[in-house]
Amino acid sequence: MLTTRRDMCRALIRRPASGGRPGWWCECVARTTDGDGDGEVWTVRVRMGAADTPERALVWMRLAVRVLLSALDPEDVERTFRWLDHGQWEAVMRLRAGEPYVFVAASGSTRVEWSARPVLFLPLLPRRG
Known part of the structure; x- marks a missing residue:
């Protein structure tokens, strides 16, 4: 965990030596129960x-959240608007520090997670032959 400003600066400056390109992977995942009462959970990316x-990465998350905003539960709509208005600084600081960030909301029995996490994008090898 990064606790000091110096630790954060080191984490931001550090670059991988493997030739990969640092970046952030963003996903929107929905999880819901099937309604049969057996507790089976369906997951859809x-x-x-x-x-x-x-x-x-945060712009991607904000746009993806706005797409589903009207389908969310009323209490989550209010919380989501607050996050869209004021929750950005925490998210950016966590992402800059190399930590994943997740925002979760619900629509009925469906739980929707928007996430971004640091990754290393590896270059593709050229085709031979």
Whole structure:
């Protein structure tokens, strides 16, 4: 865990030596029960994307949240508007520090998670032959 400003600066400056490109992987995942009462949970990846910076990862998350905003439960709609208005600083700081960030809301029995996490994008090898 990064506790001091110095630790945060070191984490931001550190670059991988493997030739990979640092970035952030963004996902929107929906989890719901099937309604039969057996507790089986269905998971669907609704949307995925890549971002070059923490700020772009957050823009991706904000746009994806807005797409489903009208379908959320009323109490989550209010909380989501607060997050869209004021929750960005915490998210950007966590992403810059190399930590994943998740925002969760519900629509009935469906739980929707929007997330961004740091990854290392590896270059593809050229085809031979």
